[in-house]
Amino acid sequence: MSIFNIDVMTLFPEIFSLTMQIGIIGRAIKNNIINLKCHQIRDFAKNKHRRVDDYPFGGGEGMIMMAEPIFQTFEHIKIIRQKTPYLIMMSPKGKVLNQEIINRIRNFQDIAILCGRYEGIDQRLIDEIVDEEISIGNYVLTGGELPALVFLDTIIRTLPGVLSSENSFKHESYYNNTLEHPQYTRPQVWHNKKVPEVLLSGNHKEIENWKNQNSFKY
Numbered sequence: 001m002s003i004f005n006i007d008v009m010t011l012f013p014e015i016f017s018l019t020m021q022i023g024i025i026g027r028a029i030k031n032n033i034i035n036l037k038c039h040q041i042r043d044f045a046k047n048k049h050r051r052v053d054d055y056p057f058g059g060g061e062g063m064i065m066m067a068e069p070i071f072q073t074f075e076h077i078k079i080i081r082q083k084t085p086y087l088i089m090m091s092p093k094g095k096v097l098n099q100e101i102i103n104r105i106r107n108f109q110d111i112a113i114l115c116g117r118y119e120g121i122d123q124r125l126i127d128e129i130v131d132e133e134i135s136i137g138n139y140v141l142t143g144g145e146l147p148a149l150v151f152l153d154t155i156i157r158t159l160p161g162v163l164s165s166e167n168s169f170k171h172e173s174y175y176n177n178t179l180e181h182p183q184y185t186r187p188q189v190w191h192n193k194k195v196p197e198v199l200l201s202g203n204h205k206e207i208e209n210w211k212n213q214n215s216f217k218y
C-alpha cells in the first residue's frame with residue numbers, strides 16, 4: 001500500500017497537533033497510512049526578526065505574507081521528500097471543495113498544503129509554486145488552517161485502509177450523487193418515536209430497498 005505524504009505549510013502548526021493525535025486521522029498516522037508533517041513557515045524566514053509579512057504595495061488593509069519564507073519552506077519539503085509535491089493553497093478565491101475534487105486529489109501520492117494568514121499571500125509566490133487553489137466555501141476565515149483540516153479530513157477518510165470498510169464512505173452522502181438515508185440506533189423507541197419497522201425486520205432485500213428509496217439525489 002502506498003503512503004500518502006502530506007506536508008502542511010503554516011504559521012500555526014499547533015492547530016493541527018490535536019487532530020493528528022486523535023480519531024481516524026490519528027490512527028491513520030499511527031498505522032503509517034499517511035505521513036503528515038507540519039512546517040512552520042517562520043522557521044524559514046532568514047531576516048533579522050523572522051518576519052513573514054509586510055505592508056501591501058499600493059496601500060490597503062492589513063499585511064501580506066511574503067513570498068520568500070514560503071518559497072524556502074517548500075524548497076525544504078522538496079528536499080526531505082525528494083520530489084515536488086502537488087501544492088494546494090487554501091484560498092477563498094479557489095474552486096469550492098466538493099467530492100469530485102476530493103476523488104481527484106486522493107490519487108496523488110504526495111501533496112503539500114499552503115495555509116494563508118492576514119490578508120493573503122504575495123501573488124508572485126502563488127504564480128510560481130502553487131498548482132491549485134481550493135476554497136471550503138464562499139466566506140472568509142482568518143486563516144487557511146481550518147480549511148486545510150476540513151480538506152485533509154475528507155481526503156484522508158477515503159484513503160484505502162483508513163476506514164474499517166471502503167463501504168463506509170461508498171454508501172455515504174455525495175459519493176454516488178446521493179444523500180445518505182436516515183440512520184437509527186438503540187433504543188428502538190425514543191421519546192415515543194419508533195425506528196422504521198423495516199430496519200428491524202432482518203429482511204436484507206427490503207432493508208436495501210428502503211435505504212435506496214430513502215437516499216435522495218441532489
Ligand code: SAH
Nearest residue numbers: 090091092116119135136140141143144147
Ligand atoms: N484578503 C483575502 C482573504 C484572506 S483570509 C481575500 O479577500 O480574498 C486569510 C487566509 O485564510 C487566506 O489566505 C486563505 O489561506 C484562508 N482562507 C480564508 N477563507 C478561506 C476559505 N473560504 N477557503 C479556504 N481558505 C480560506
